[in-house]
Amino acid sequence: MAKFSLKVRRFKPEPGEGPYWENFDVDLDPDLSVLDGLLQVRDQQDGSLSVRCSCKAAICGSCGVKINGQSTLACKTRLSEAKEWANRSNGNSEPITIEPMGNMPVIKDLVTDMESTHWQKIRRVTPWLLPKGDPPEREYIVPPESMIDVTQTMACVQCGACVSACLSMEADPDFVGPAALAKAYRFVGDPRDGERKERLHDLAQDPHGIYNCTHCFACVEACPKGVAPMDQIMRLRRIAGHDEDIDDVNNGRRHELAFVNIIEQKGTLDEALLLQESFAPGIKGKLKPPRGAIKALFDNIPTALRAIRSGKARSAEKLVPGIHPKLPGDAQKHVKRIYAHAEEHRIELNLYIKGEEFGGGDDNEAEELAENELQGKEGAPA
Amino acid sequence: MSPAKNLKFAYWPGCVSRGFTTELHGSMALVAEKLEIELVELDRANCCGAGVIAEHNQELADTLNARTFALAQQTGLPMMNICSTCQGAQSECRQRLDADKAYREHVNGALAEEGLSYDPEGFSNKNFLWVLVEDYGLQKLKNRVVRPLEGLRVGPFYGCYVLRPRHRLGYDQHPERDLYLEKVIEALGGTVVEYDGARKCCGFPVITMSREVSLRQAGTHLGDAMDAGADCLVTPCPLCHLNLDMQQPEAAKVTGKDLDLAVLHLPQLVGLALGIDPKELGLGKHVASTKWVIDRLEPVSA
Numbered sequence: 132m133a134k135f136s137l138k139v140r141r142f143k144p145e146p147g148e149g150p151y152w153e154n155f156d157v158d159l160d161p162d163l164s165v166l167d168g169l170l171q172v173r174d175q176q177d178g179s180l181s182v183r184c185s186c187k188a189a190i191c192g193s194c195g196v197k198i199n200g201q202s203t204l205a206c207k208t209r210l211s212e213a214k215e216w217a218n219r220s221n222g223n224s225e226p227i228t229i230e231p232m233g234n235m236p237v238i239k240d241l242v243t244d245m246e247s248t249h250w251q252k253i254r255r256v257t258p259w260l261l262p263k264g265d266p267p268e269r270e271y272i273v274p275p276e277s278m279i280d281v282t283q284t285m286a287c288v289q290c291g292a293c294v295s296a297c298l299s300m301e302a303d304p305d306f307v308g309p310a311a312l313a314k315a316y317r318f319v320g321d322p323r324d325g326e327r328k329e330r331l332h333d334l335a336q337d338p339h340g341i342y343n344c345t346h347c348f349a350c351v352e353a354c355p356k357g358v359a360p361m362d363q364i365m366r367l368r369r370i371a372g373h374d375e376d377i378d379d380v381n382n383g384r385r386h387e388l389a390f391v392n393i394i395e396q397k398g399t400l401d402e403a404l405l406l407q408e409s410f411a412p413g414i415k416g417k418l419k420p421p422r423g424a425i426k427a428l429f430d431n432i433p434t435a436l437r438a439i440r441s442g443k444a445r446s447a448e449k450l451v452p453g454i455h456p457k458l459p460g461d462a463q464k465h466v467k468r469i470y471a472h473a474e475e476h477r478i479e480l481n482l483y484i485k486g487e488e489f490g491g492g493d494d495n496e497a498e499e500l501a502e503n504e505l506q507g508k509e510g511a512p513a
Numbered sequence: 514m515s516p517a518k519n520l521k522f523a524y525w526p527g528c529v530s531r532g533f534t535t536e537l538h539g540s541m542a543l544v545a546e547k548l549e550i551e552l553v554e555l556d557r558a559n560c561c562g563a564g565v566i567a568e569h570n571q572e573l574a575d576t577l578n579a580r581t582f583a584l585a586q587q588t589g590l591p592m593m594n595i596c597s598t599c600q601g602a603q604s605e606c607r608q609r610l611d612a613d614k615a616y617r618e619h620v621n622g623a624l625a626e627e628g629l630s631y632d633p634e635g636f637s638n639k640n641f642l643w644v645l646v647e648d649y650g651l652q653k654l655k656n657r658v659v660r661p662l663e664g665l666r667v668g669p670f671y672g673c674y675v676l677r678p679r680h681r682l683g684y685d686q687h688p689e690r691d692l693y694l695e696k697v698i699e700a701l702g703g704t705v706v707e708y709d710g711a712r713k714c715c716g717f718p719v720i721t722m723s724r725e726v727s728l729r730q731a732g733t734h735l736g737d738a739m740d741a742g743a744d745c746l747v748t749p750c751p752l753c754h755l756n757l758d759m760q761q762p763e764a765a766k767v768t769g770k771d772l773d774l775a776v777l778h779l780p781q782l783v784g785l786a787l788g789i790d791p792k793e794l795g796l797g798k799h800v801a802s803t804k805w806v807i808d809r810l811e812p813v814s815a
């Protein structure tokens with residue numbers, strides 16, 4: 132047994148009262164969860180404390196909260212872990228803070244309203260199979276490999292932790308969001324679905340769709356089930372852009388193509404050319420400048436002028452699109468060959484399915500690598 | 514590594530530090546010299562793809578970065594970058610390359626003609642922020658400070674790509690990487706300003722696709738830091754710098770706030786404390802004025 136201080140963000144819906152913090156001390160086995168701590172508070176200290184839960188085993192998805200600022204499941208976070216995190220920068224006396232999930236209205240204490248911020252968005256992506264043609268007489272027959280591809284998104288328990296953490300949604304509440312877009316991939320990737328193209332068009336053309344994700348990894352970090360919603364969004368972009376060649380109104384496809392083509396030609400980024408080609412391709416590329424693109428280009432002119440005035444873009448190569456230098460010697464030729472090779476194969480390694488040989492990290496010591504190799508360590512999907 | 518104590522790295526400056534934020538590349542060179550860190554620039558290396566190339570073709574992004582890693586390995590040195598985005602994009606590709614031998618061999622096949630091959634064994638690629646804390650050492654840094662940033666209130670701004678996902682970015686071994694900016698600011702004699710946005714997104718990745726959302730993110734964080742009393746922000750990411758500094762007047766329009774906050778690149782902040790002339794560090798090349806910051810520092814008595 133050990134003592135833990137819980138600092139809980141409380142809110143009662145009665146008019147006139149704003150949210151406030153309240154501290155509770157609990158005495159529990161450190162291996163028990165933060166949810167166990169909250170339930171003990173409710174049973175022994177304050178029966179009015181509201182928290183949503185059911186399975187206590189990270190399966191039902193109802194206990195999403197923020198613990199020390201991190202969106203997660205209360206039943207999946209050990210008290211000992213939470214305490215260590217709360218105290219990692221200053222001493223040993225900080226309480227574990229527990230707040231309701233972010234980006235959602237609070238109903239009471241730790242209970243949020245997920246209807247408008249989560250469930251409506253899930254329904255927005257038509258989360259059921261739309262098969263082509265008449266259904267077969269018996270079951271659908273699909274190769275098992277083709278279903279493995281969507282298992283990662285099927286692991287979602289609809290807890291909303293990713294929505295709570297999403298930094299695009301913080302700036303744009305209309306963003307379709309990580310959970311719903313991961314769910315969209317679940318059907319785009321399903322070989323039985325007959326509306327793949329329509330689904331992709333819909334999500335690419337929506338200004339709050341796949342191109343509104345700011346690539347912040349907050350959902351990847353928050354998700355307790357390894358769904359990695361951002362990775363699914365990037366797969367949707369790959370399919371919508373590269374495979375279906377959907378020229379969306381959000382500049383998503385044009386920006387991606389411009390970037391990819393510049394690196395093929397120059398090796399490093401030519402920002403002036405990227406700006407021009409993202410908004411108004413067609414001067415060099417095969418696409419025609421779309422409606423709105425010219426305006427977007429003009430919207431960016433004040434920024435470009437400021438760059439010139441501040442001395443950021445004084446040399447000619449930063450002003451005139453396209454005169455940025457190539458890589459030295461034959462390096463550019465090698466980069467081009469890499470492009471040809473990768474376009475020919477387009478391998479998409481999925482670590483959720485594959486698992487990892489080595490632990491992540493950027494400075495694995497040689498011994499650690501050797502050790503992993505000896506043990507033949509294999510990562511398994513959570 | 515040479516027996517000498519000095520640090521030496523294969524250095525990947527990234528595209529943006531040689532494009533729109535040349536003051537970053539320049540200040541890094543000056544700071545490295547002062548700290549006696551030797552940098553061997555990888556001038557044949559290519560763009561990391563910034564996550565955008567992976568959005569087009571994952572194998573292409575992996576192969577392009579494997580090429581950069583292999584070029585670094587040719588020098589026999591560990592690799593250093595000065596861009597959170599390079600760090601994140603490269604770590605992502607590296608995770609896949611390291612995870613599967615057959616895949617790695619396939620990718621290396623595309624590098625063979627150039628005489629290159631990436632081998633995960635012993636390879637290391639770190640952002641300057643990580644190098645500063647883990648390899649150089651905060652105590653040693655403190656000893657080099659000739660102009661403590663006394664009274665300067667600095668807000669840290671990390672950039673998503675050196676924060677998340679933790680597992681991929683070596684946090685298992687170095688769990689405090691998301692506290693390093695605070696530690697560096699303190700080592701330089703400055704005061705850390707706590708505000709909401711330090712570990713949030715600057716919005717840059719969607720600037721061309723969802724301009725308002727992007728600028729609202731940048732503007733909100735700048736406003737929060739100003740409200741918390743910051744004299745400036747410091748960031749290890751030049752892309753964050755573009756949205757927070759170059760786009761600051763646009764972010765002000767979108768958020769309806771009167772924004773005026775200097776945003777320093779990490780080597781610039783270090784350089785100021787090491788006594789380097791603000792002008793040489795390129796503080797005059799910013800959009801948001803850095804005068805307030807410079808005026809608050811003691812002139813160095815050479």
Ligand code: SF4
Pocket residue numbers: 293296297298299300308309343344345346347348349350351360361364
């Ligand atoms: S990566 Fe995209 S979807 Fe995920 S939290 Fe960030 S903005 Fe939201």
Ligand code: SF4
Pocket residue numbers: 286287288289290291292293294309310313353354355356357358359360
């Ligand atoms: S994707 Fe993960 S975090 Fe988001 S709702 Fe599903 S299980 Fe929860």
Ligand code: FES
Pocket residue numbers: 183184185186187188189190191192193194195204205206207
């Ligand atoms: S109580 Fe079911 S997921 Fe936590």
